[in-house]
Amino acid sequence: MMIAYLDQQLRLGHGAEATPCLGGGDPGPELVAASQDFGGVIRALPAVVLRPGSAEDVAAAIRMALRSDHLTIAARGNGHSVAGQALAPGGIVLDMRSMGRIELVWSDDGQPCADVGGGVLWGELLEWGVRVHGMAPRSWTDYLGLTVGGTLSNAGISGQAFRHGPQIANVAELEVVTGDAERVVCSPSHRSDLFFAALGGLGQFGIITRARIPLYRAPPLVRWIRVVYRRVEEYVADAEWLVKGGVFDYVEGFAFVNSGDDPANGWESVPIGPGSVFEPDLIPPGSGPLLYCLELALHHDLNEDVEKKVEEMLRQLKYIKGLKFTMEVSYVEFLSRVNLSESESRANGSWHAPHPWLNILISASNIVDFDHNVLQPILKDGIGGPMLIYPLLKSKWDPRMSVVLPDSEVFYLVALLRCNQPYPVGPPAEELIAQNREILNLCESNGYDHKLYLPHYESQTVWADHFGRTWARFVDRKARYDSRAILAPGQLIFSRAHPPFSS
Numbered sequence: 039m040m041i042a043y044l045d046q047q048l049r050l051g052h053g054a055e056a057t058p059c060l061g062g063g064d065p066g067p068e069l070v071a072a073s074q075d076f077g078g079v080i081r082a083l084p085a086v087v088l089r090p091g092s093a094e095d096v097a098a099a100i101r102m103a104l105r106s107d108h109l110t111i112a113a114r115g116n117g118h119s120v121a122g123q124a125l126a127p128g129g130i131v132l133d134m135r136s137m138g139r140i141e142l143v144w145s146d147d148g149q150p151c152a153d154v155g156g157g158v159l160w161g162e163l164l165e166w167g168v169r170v171h172g173m174a175p176r177s178w179t180d181y182l183g184l185t186v187g188g189t190l191s192n193a194g195i196s197g198q199a200f201r202h203g204p205q206i207a208n209v210a211e212l213e214v215v216t217g218d219a220e221r222v223v224c225s226p227s228h229r230s231d232l233f234f235a236a237l238g239g240l241g242q243f244g245i246i247t248r249a250r251i252p253l254y255r256a257p258p259l260v261r262w263i264r265v266v267y268r269r270v271e272e273y274v275a276d277a278e279w280l281v282k283g284g285v286f287d288y289v290e291g292f293a294f295v296n297s298g299d300d301p302a303n304g305w306e307s308v309p310i311g312p313g314s315v316f317e318p319d320l321i322p323p324g325s326g327p328l329l330y331c332l333e334l335a336l337h338h339d340l341n342e343d344v345e346k347k348v349e350e351m352l353r354q355l356k357y358i359k360g361l362k363f364t365m366e367v368s369y370v371e372f373l374s375r376v377n378l379s380e381s382e383s384r385a386n387g388s389w390h391a392p393h394p395w396l397n398i399l400i401s402a403s404n405i406v407d408f409d410h411n412v413l414q415p416i417l418k419d420g421i422g423g424p425m426l427i428y429p430l431l432k433s434k435w436d437p438r439m440s441v442v443l444p445d446s447e448v449f450y451l452v453a454l455l456r457c458n459q460p461y462p463v464g465p466p467a468e469e470l471i472a473q474n475r476e477i478l479n480l481c482e483s484n485g486y487d488h489k490l491y492l493p494h495y496e497s498q499t500v501w502a503d504h505f506g507r508t509w510a511r512f513v514d515r516k517a518r519y520d521s522r523a524i525l526a527p528g529q530l531i532f533s534r535a536h537p538p539f540s541s
């Protein structure tokens with residue numbers, strides 16, 4: 039009904055329900071919200087925002103765009119992209135939060151799974167799974183205010199990925215509506231090309247309306263640990279040793295500023311647990327401008343001797359003895375640990391400031407060099423937020439998925455999660471964007487084996503370079519599933535085509 043009305047309005051060029059935009063005038067709060075994202079750097083007004091209730095609604099919206107010679111469609115998850123990836127300039131934004139159903143199902147081989155709408159937040163799935171069924175997915179993101187469809191279009195990485203793979207490696211089935219308005223249920227064994235295309239596919243091949251995600255028993259408790267390193271060489275050696283064979287269920291880590299003057303970037307950013315204090319006298323004299331904090335977690339049952347297991351592992355690590363912080367939390371508390379930072383950031387105004395974030399995947403063979411030639415000289419004063427650095431294993435990622443990775447088996451996620459106050463209290467966004475460019479230029483000039491995660495490029499030539507060997511497959515899939523290139527225009531990979539399709 040809504041779609042029919044909109045269709046008529048769009049054909050008449052009159053705008054649509056809650057959308058006076060086509061006819062000009064004040065766009066209204068919904069269109070304004072859909073014209074921006076968490077990055078706060080790029081803005082573009084859509085013509086209309088729709089809230090689909092079903093895959094059929096999504097298909098109807100796509101058919102409507104296909105009938106025009108210019109309309110594009112972007113699915114918007116929670117709008118947490120940082121470079122306009124979920125925007126549709128002058129086009130249709132599908133607010134996927136309206137597709138929020140969660141249902142317990144069992145696969146043919148008896149595996150419990152959650153069937154979740156593409157707009158469900160990971161935090162909602164966690165709440166539902168643990169509280170109602172005592173079960174949960176096993177691969178997460180650090181922050182849970184992201185949608186299932188949004189992270190499955192990228193990768194979904196956190197400290198569990200070294201063991202279970204990213205979120206895109208933990209999906210049993212997808213329901214996708216392609217850019218040609220075909221509703222397809224696909225899996226590794228049925229219509230597998232579309233299934234793998236959509237995973238990490240940057241929204242280019244179809245809109246994920248439902249995902250089937252395997253569930254596992256949620257552990258009752260988590261021992262959460264942080265230990266501090268003086269030298270990057272020791273930090274990466276221990277991190278890699280742990281991801282290749284340690285007992286921990288979660289391995290992450292970050293660089294921080296070796297200073298007490300800076301609460302956001304310095305020593306104070308490390309302690310966890312009530313009353314724990316960072317003791318600077320324990321830092322060996324002559325340490326550099328940055329220190330490194332390995333963050334670990336072990337799932338356990340109430341009556342398990344967790345102390346012994348943890349100590350046995352920690353004994354073998356080369357962190358600065360004494361600079362160890364531990365805390366016992368529930369599984370939900372552990373996975374929701376970033377909520378506190380979000381509240382603080384909302385309170386101090388930095389949540390709504392621009393976020394020119396940079397996420398790089400970089401080969402383990404280059405990570406120490408990267409630290410010495412890039413991190414230490416350029417970012418020694420911090421970035422106003424976390425500088426994550428932790429290893430992942432390529433063998434946990436299926437090469438049929440669309441996402442691209444560095445060549446080596448062990449590679450690191452380096453995530454520069456800038457969280458500054460708005461200018462003029464904080465630095466101007468342009469300065470931070472220029473710094474990102476400088477970092478990427480150094481990666482190029484030093485010949486580091488690297489790829490951008492959550493990539494953003496402005497020309498197809500650079501995208502082709504990004505995809506490298508898999509570019510031909512990406513283009514072929516685009517022609518097969520979104521032949522007029524109407525989907526996810528904010529990624530700036532393909533231009534809307536009136537038939538015939540051209541790359």
Ligand SMILES: Cc1cc2nc3c(=O)[nH]c(=O)nc-3n(C[C@H](O)[C@H](O)[C@H](O)COP(=O)(O)OP(=O)(O)OC[C@H]3O[C@@H](n4cnc5c(N)ncnc54)[C@H](O)[C@@H]3O)c2cc1C
Pocket residue numbers: 075076112113114115116117118119120123124125134156157178179180181183184185186187188189191192193194195196240241242244245246247492526528529
């Ligand atoms: C505070 C914060 C913390 C983060 N932490 C992590 C982290 O720990 N690990 C990690 O891997 N990433 C992390 N991210 C990045 C996050 O994975 C991406 O921003 C991702 O885009 C998810 O956000 P979203 O659901 O809001 O999707 P959006 O930003 O709304 O969309 C992202 C892209 O996917 C497309 N899309 C959205 N929904 C669908 C759908 N249903 N079907 C097809 N295409 C769709 C959009 O068109 C767009 O191109 C974080 C981001 C923020 C802001």
